[in-house]
Amino acid sequence: MRSFEELKALKEKVEKTMAVRQDKGAATVLVHMGTCGIANGARDVLNAIMDELKTRNLTDIHVTQTGCPGLCHMEPLITVNIPGKNPFMYGKVSPEIARKIIVQQLVNNQPVTEWLVNLDKKTEEK
Amino acid sequence: MEFYRSHVLVCAGTGCTSSDSRLVRSGLEKEVKDRGLEKEIKIVETGCFGFCNMGPIMVVYPEGTFYCLVKPEDVKELVDEHLVKGRVVERLLYHEPDKEVKTREFNEVDFFKHQKRIALSNCGQINPEDIEEYIGRDGYFALAKALHEMTPLDVIDVVKKSGLRGRGGGGFSTGMKWEFAYNSKGDQKYVVCNADEGDPGAFMDRSVLEGDPHAVLEAMAIAGYAVGANQGYIYVRAEYPIAVERLGTAIKQAREKRLLGKDIFGKGFDFDIDIRLGAGAFVCGEETALLTSIEGKRGEPRPRPPFPAVSGLWGKPTIINNVETYANIPHIIRNGWEWFASMGTPKSKGTKVFALAGKINHTGLIEVPMGTTLRTIVYDIGGGIPNGKKFKAAQTGGPSGGCIPAEHLDMEIDYDNLTSIGSMMGSGGLIVMDEETCMVDIARFFLEFTQDESCGKCPPCRIGTKRMLEILTRITEGKGKPEDIKNLETLAVTIKNASLCGLGQTSPNPVLSTLRFFRDEYEAHINDKKCPAGVCQALLTFYIQPEECRGCGACARNCPVEAISGKVKEPFSIDPEKCIKCGACLEKCKFGAIVKK
Numbered sequence: 040m041r042s043f044e045e046l047k048a049l050k051e052k053v054e055k056t057m058a059v060r061q062d063k064g065a066a067t068v069l070v071h072m073g074t075c076g077i078a079n080g081a082r083d084v085l086n087a088i089m090d091e092l093k094t095r096n097l098t099d100i101h102v103t104q105t106g107c108p109g110l111c112h113m114e115p116l117i118t119v120n121i122p123g124k125n126p127f128m129y130g131k132v133s134p135e136i137a138r139k140i141i142v143q144q145l146v147n148n149q150p151v152t153e154w155l156v157n158l159d160k161k162t163e164e165k
Numbered sequence: 166m167e168f169y170r171s172h173v174l175v176c177a178g179t180g181c182t183s184s185d186s187r188l189v190r191s192g193l194e195k196e197v198k199d200r201g202l203e204k205e206i207k208i209v210e211t212g213c214f215g216f217c218n219m220g221p222i223m224v225v226y227p228e229g230t231f232y233c234l235v236k237p238e239d240v241k242e243l244v245d246e247h248l249v250k251g252r253v254v255e256r257l258l259y260h261e262p263d264k265e266v267k268t269r270e271f272n273e274v275d276f277f278k279h280q281k282r283i284a285l286s287n288c289g290q291i292n293p294e295d296i297e298e299y300i301g302r303d304g305y306f307a308l309a310k311a312l313h314e315m316t317p318l319d320v321i322d323v324v325k326k327s328g329l330r331g332r333g334g335g336g337f338s339t340g341m342k343w344e345f346a347y348n349s350k351g352d353q354k355y356v357v358c359n360a361d362e363g364d365p366g367a368f369m370d371r372s373v374l375e376g377d378p379h380a381v382l383e384a385m386a387i388a389g390y391a392v393g394a395n396q397g398y399i400y401v402r403a404e405y406p407i408a409v410e411r412l413g414t415a416i417k418q419a420r421e422k423r424l425l426g427k428d429i430f431g432k433g434f435d436f437d438i439d440i441r442l443g444a445g446a447f448v449c450g451e452e453t454a455l456l457t458s459i460e461g462k463r464g465e466p467r468p469r470p471p472f473p474a475v476s477g478l479w480g481k482p483t484i485i486n487n488v489e490t491y492a493n494i495p496h497i498i499r500n501g502w503e504w505f506a507s508m509g510t511p512k513s514k515g516t517k518v519f520a521l522a523g524k525i526n527h528t529g530l531i532e533v534p535m536g537t538t539l540r541t542i543v544y545d546i547g548g549g550i551p552n553g554k555k556f557k558a559a560q561t562g563g564p565s566g567g568c569i570p571a572e573h574l575d576m577e578i579d580y581d582n583l584t585s586i587g588s589m590m591g592s593g594g595l596i597v598m599d600e601e602t603c604m605v606d607i608a609r610f611f612l613e614f615t616q617d618e619s620c621g622k623c624p625p626c627r628i629g630t631k632r633m634l635e636i637l638t639r640i641t642e643g644k645g646k647p648e649d650i651k652n653l654e655t656l657a658v659t660i661k662n663a664s665l666c667g668l669g670q671t672s673p674n675p676v677l678s679t680l681r682f683f684r685d686e687y688e689a690h691i692n693d694k695k696c697p698a699g700v701c702q703a704l705l706t707f708y709i710q711p712e713e714c715r716g717c718g719a720c721a722r723n724c725p726v727e728a729i730s731g732k733v734k735e736p737f738s739i740d741p742e743k744c745i746k747c748g749a750c751l752e753k754c755k756f757g758a759i760v761k762k
Contacts, residue, residue, distance in 0.1 A: 040423050041431050043309045046300065053301030059172050060226040060290065067227070072250055085170075089205065093168040101227035102170040104251030 055098035065099040066145055071116040073107025079114040080133075087134035088117070091141045100145060113156060119144055128156040169207040171248065175235075176222040176289065178213030178375050179368070179407050180529075185237055186221035192240035197248065206248055212376015214289035215530035216276050219259065224271050224289075231271040232257045276527055279546050281508065283516050284332075284492035285532045288376030293411050296418040299379040305424050307498035308383050311390055312432040320391040320498070321347060327502035328514030329494075333359055333450075333487030334562065334591040335667075336513075336580040342484055345474035346392040349482035354394035356385050357478065357485040359455060360401035360408070363447040364563030365614060367594035369518040370488035372530050374401065374408035377492065378415035382425065382438060384491035387498060389436040392484055397436065400455050402443040412440055447618035451666045452485045454620065465622045466666035487592065489518055509535035513579035521547050523596040524554065533578075540574040543597060554599035558682070562591025564611040565671030567678025568604070587678045589671070603700035604683040605690050609637040611675040615668065626669030629660035633676060641701045645691030650680065702746055705761045709750075711736035713758035720750035720759065 040046050070076070070085045085104070092100055110116060113130030117137060120126050127150050129140055136154055143151050175181075175190045193208050214222045219233035223243070230253055232243070239257060246252045258267040259274050268274050282288075291298040299305070311320050325340025346354060358381055362370040373380065385397040401409055416438055419425040427435045441459050448454045449464040456478050458464035477483025493515060497505045506514045513535040519542065522528050526548030533542065539559060543549065550556055558568040561578075567588030569576065576582055580590050598607065612634045621627045633656050636649050657673035664670045680687060689695045696704040709720070709729075714736040721729040721737055728744045731737030739750070739759075751759045 040305070040309075040429075043313055043430060046305055046309055046430075049297065050300050050303065050306070053297045056167055056169075057172075057291075057298060057301045059169065060174075069251075089168065089170055098168070103228060104249070106250065106252055 055096070058098045059101060061099075066122070067101045067103060067120045068141075068145075069103055069105045069118040069120065071106065071108055071114065071118070072104045073111075073114075075107055075111040075114045076116065081115040083134050084115045084117065084132055084137045087137045088141060091138045095141070095146065097141070097145065100141075110156065116156070119150075129154045130156040167207070169205055171206045172209055172226045173206060173248070174209045174211045174224045174226070174289065176212070176214050176220055177210035177407075178217075178220075178288075178372055179405070180213065180217040181220035181222060182407065184221050186235075188237040189221050189223065189235050189240060192237050193244065196240055196244040200244065200249060202244075202248065209292045210294070211291060212288040212293045213372035213530060215280075215285065215372065215532075216274070216527065217529035218527055219529075222289075228253075229270040229272065231259055231268065231274055233259050276529070276531070276546055276548070279537075279541060280532050281516050281534050282532045283496050284373060284380075284489050284518055285376070285530070286496070287380065288372055291377070293376050293378055294414050296379060296415065296422060296424075299377070303499060304379055304495070305383055307495035308386050308390075308424070309430055311387050311498055312430050312434055315498075317347060317391045317393065320387060323502045324391070324494070324497060327497045327505040328509070328512075329490065329497065329505065330513065330580060331487060332489035332493070332517065332592065334565065334589065336590060339486060339490055342474055342486070343388060343391050345472065346394075346482045346484045349475045351482045353396075353479075353481045354389075354392055355478045355481055355483040356388045356392070356394045356397040357456065357459070357473075357483055358385055358397065358399040358401075358488060358491060359450060359452065359485055360399055360405075360488050361443045361450040361455060362402060362405075362488070362592065363450040363618075364565075364592050364594045366522040366596055367520050367563060367592050369520050369530060369593045371405050371408055373488050373492050373518075374405065375411050378408075378411045379419065380492045380495055381412075381488055382415055382419055384494035385438060386425065386429070386436045387494055388484060388486070388491070390434055392482070394482075394484075395435045395437070397438040398441050398459055398478070399438060400441045400443060400449070400459060402445070404443075404445065409440065409442065416440070446620070447614075448620045448666070448668050451668055454666065455485065456483065463620075465620045466668075468665060489593070510577060510579045512581055517578070517590065517593055519593045519595045521595055521597065523560075524550055524599040524602070525597040526551050535579045536577040538575050538577055539569055542578070542595070543574070547597065550597070550599050554601065557598045557600050557602055558604070560588075560596040560598065560607065560675070561594070562589040562671075562674070563594045564615050565589060565667065565674055566591045567674045568598070568607070568682060570682040587674065587681055589674070601698055601700065603641075603696055603698040604679040604686050605637065605696075606641055606698075606700050608675045608679045609634065609641055612637055612672065615672040619668065619672075623663070623665040623669060625660045625663035626665070626672065629656055629664075630669070630672050632656055633660070633673065637676070640687065640690045641696075642703045643690070643694045643701070645687075645694075647691065649691055650684075650687055653680065699761060705746055706741055707739055707744055707746060707748070707750060708760055708762060709737050709739055710758050710760060711738075713756055715756055715758070717755075719753045719755070723749045723753045725749065 072081045115132045118126045118128045221235045223232040223235045260267050321343050329339045330336045449458045451466050453466045454464040473483045518532045558570045560568045616630045616634045619626045716734040728740045
């Protein structure tokens with residue numbers, strides 16, 4: 040390290056890769072990967088989401104897998120959990136749609152209504 | 166830049182390693198790779214979480230799911246269910262003993278909820294063999310701050326005001342020690358780290374060295390800046406091979422990043438660190454003996470004054486501090502002295518790491534604010550005494566310390582409260598004892614250790630501890646004499662006052678402390694030839710209860726000295742004169758008719 044600035048820069052870089060160990064992210068994206076989900080291509084959706092987050096450097100968004108919520112005919116499903124709001128569940132998500140959701144909802148804070156499963160207006164705020 | 170969706174942390178401290186955590190980790194790596202998940206999931210080895218009796222420990226992030234007692238055979242299921250399908254493997258979660266509930270998350274487990282982890286803050290959270298992870302959690306920022314924004318006197322002032330006291334057991338003000346060294350004149354000064362943790366049952370320092378070695382390196386560099394030293398030595402006991410390895414890796418990485426060596430941060434400050442290995446001598450944990458050992462001589466203490474801060478290694482001003490003391494320094498420099506001083510009691514600031522051992526459910530490592538009561542430690546964090554037994558006493562300070570009996574369970578643990586009842590903080594080993602522990606035997610155990618480790622230089626320790634041990638051994642063998650207690654007390658005073666170093670001076674403490682609180686046990690051993698706890702073999706009588714005995718004769722047939730007699734179908738009896746107390750009869754009796762008392 041030749042300077043304090045160099046140290047700070049390294050810290051910021053590493054902090055992002057370790058962000059997944061922090062308790063709360065800005066949001067969590069749950070990819071439903073029950074058998075129906077996997078059969079409908081949830082794995083590609085997961086990979087697309089991870090790739091989009093990586094490209095856009097959104098290191099405070101956590102991505103986890105979970106089981107089937109029961110809406111098997113709407114798979115692949117993803118649920119976006121933002122602290123303080125009701126969950127947003129999206130159905131029949133393709134890798135391209137997933138990327139769009141990441142950009143529009145997580146970056147621009149607008150849910151992508153045409154793919155939302157729970158279309159009840161009450162999902163906006165708790 | 167790497168981007169993983171999940172980090173799986175596996176404990177690689179000595180405790181979990183000895184339970185095959187390495188196999189768990191390599192199994193995970195293989196399974197993850199076989200499923201093509203190695204770009205999504207990062208497997209990280211970390212230092213000791215402290216929850217040692219539940220190891221091997223594995224934590225999955227981002228969920229924070231806390232798995233314990235993980236075996237290599239469990240790996241496939243963990244990968245299949247949790248990492249691929251996102252389903253938590255319930256059976257491996259932590260199960261609170263009296264509750265139905267299994268705790269999912271790391272910070273919900275009772276064991277961790279009551280702790281305040283400062284010295285241990287990185288243990289279990291980072292990979293200790295990756296300097297970048299240390300930096301990612303503000304590592305080396307304290308050193309940078311000291312070099313850029315503070316003068317050496319500023320640093321000393323902050324450490325003094327924080328109230329940090331030596332965590333190795335001495336409890337001396339760290340800031341004052343650094344100030345003495347600063348004021349000492351010398352063309353060369355040294356910074357030494359005492360990593361020779363020798364107390365039986367203590368492993369606080371080991372966990373810091375294995376889990377967060379850079380904290381020690383950074384602190385030593387800060388100390389060097391403060392006192393004007395450019396060379397540091399870490400004296401680490403050879404019985405800690407993992408710690409030695411991790412320290413070596415850490416030093417190498419720090420040198421590569423120019424955080425050790427010449428002209429650190431371009432501020433004209435040089436500082437480097439070398440490792441020296443101990444070789445199994447408890448006395449080398451005593452500061453002057455340790456310095457003598459580094460100089461290549463036999464580890465023997467010398468009189469003080471002069472203190473090391475004035476004349477230490479090779480006669481030069483030297484500061485020598487304990488590992489845990491150093492582990493607190495980066496936090497104090499980064500967060501300020503007020504933050505540190507806001508925790509603890511008026512004269513004992515900050516937190517203390519304790520190694521819980523003995524008759525307690527959650528053996529392991531904990532860190533709590535000074536002033537936490539013994540009751541909280543034993544019951545809320547430690548999970549109480551196993552098998553429903555009663556708490557009898559807790560030994561603090563190892564062979565130099567004393568016991569705290571049940572009547573003092575609500576004592577707030579700090580340096581001065583402990584010395585007021587005849588014990589001492591020591592380095593933090595806390596051994597819990599229940600109703601089946603004999604206090605005389607405990608005193609004998611510690612004396613046996615101290616006698617073995619005495620360097621032999623001064624007669625009070627060399628001869629005094631030998632005589633004390635002889636008396637204690639006789640007492641436990643049923644050969645106690647009426648004047649024994651008085652003799653023990655007289656010897657204790659002499660040894661305490663006249664020994665050259667702390668080993669000798671504190672060696673009578675276990676005896677004095679047990680005499681103070683459990684005198685009745687000594688008297689029972691000496692006068693009644695009985696061991697109330699049922700431990701001292703020579704004082705036990707084996708007895709056949711006539712109402713339980715079926716007269717089968719199995720015991721008599723198995724007695725090696727033919728001490729049992731009786732007629733078939735009538736109660737048998739043991740002749741106490743012939744009985745050698747081997748216990749064979751008790752083992753053979755199918756009716757539980759034979760008891761020890």
